[in-house]
Amino acid sequence: MLSVQPSIDARLATIAPGFRALSVMVDATTLFNPQVGEDALLGACASVAAGGPAWADAHLAAWDTVFKQFGAKPKRTPNSALALRKRVQRDGVVPAIDPVVDLYNAISLRYAIPVGGENIAAYVGAPHLTIADGSELFDIMKEGRLAQESPEPGEVIWRDDVGVTCRRWNWRQGVRTRLSATDHRMWFILESLPEMPKAALCEAGDELIAGLQRMMPGCSSQMSLLGFDI
Template sequence: MHFAHSPALWRDFPQLVPGVLHTKGLAADVSVEETVRRCYARAGARLADGGPESGLPQIQAWRRAFAAMGLKPTRYRCAAEALLRRFRKEGSLPRVHPVIELCNAVSLAYAIPVGVFDVARINGGLTVRYAEGDERYETFAGAEEHPAPGEVIFADDARRAHARRWTNRQSGRSAVREETGEVLVVAEALHGTAPAEVAELVGTLGEALRTHWGAAPRSAVLTAAAPRFEL
């Protein structure tokens, strides 16, 4: 199995910086409270210093990308902006699976979208690409949709879309479950200081996985010259 972005996406968004992490040996009975608390504190300080999340350079870059794709940024927000909005209003996020809690907290801390996929639910490789229109997307409620041609999706070799509108909406099919033991984590950024921040984000996440689960994650920051990650 592999992960990559299509050449067309690298052409249209040359500023893209993807960080990828793969790990096994996960379980649902682990507490990640310590790491989550530190990430919440960093996110809170960022919002206090920088004003609303919509003004952060990390979020502004995604808003420009969504506008370039023909999506209204205030209707379709990247996952990091949606999390930051909820965190600003409520001061915390719902507690679900500890892997999701960890990745959401890290996303908050860095204001960078982070997607988490159950590897067992992906067929073959996973490519971020423009949809052709016949791919199948499964909602969290179990309904099936077909992304519009040209929409940016995470597609596997069975032509299933595991995310729609790039970093806006993940599929229920490959969502982390209680029995999930192996995940692929993808962080993507488009702002000017993304190379250093994505590398730091991946390092923070990897250290947390080692600390809380005793895992041995593999990770990489991809580029247009080296766009492929082998699991």
């Protein structure tokens, strides 16, 4: 098992004192049942259409408040869970992309929680949640080509020793560490605030791991709780 310990900048306690997250490290095996991801996604879209979960509106509104705390405009750059949920409410479904991505998007929808999935083998050093100074580099695709931009000073970012891996806390993931079902070492981060029950956070992590084990029998995982309210 690859052992990497993410870290959180203590300054973020002033922005989101109730922040807590599950970090899930996975050593993947051969993709045996890719349909697991798409099936989970379809089920999660149906759950959203039915109005679940009970804490969704309060939790996503709390994320809007946190985004505003560091200068982000959630209507223009919403957290990833809200963006997914809006697509389902508008279109009824979220198209399948990749078995593993579909699975963690399903968890995000079913539990109204931002979930990130990363190819941890592409990291240089450990993931670190911190406040940007504006000099960091973030890989994007622009007009079909790889390009770079920088976060705003004061923006909350995930980064490694090379640069930014996710902007505006959980708004947009970068290209360099993008995850797919063909990667062998995976890292998932499920990010919550107190408006989501802690038990539900743990349940979401368990469901993610169970889905991965059905998809890739024999894969191994390691889960840890992070944050300021654990």
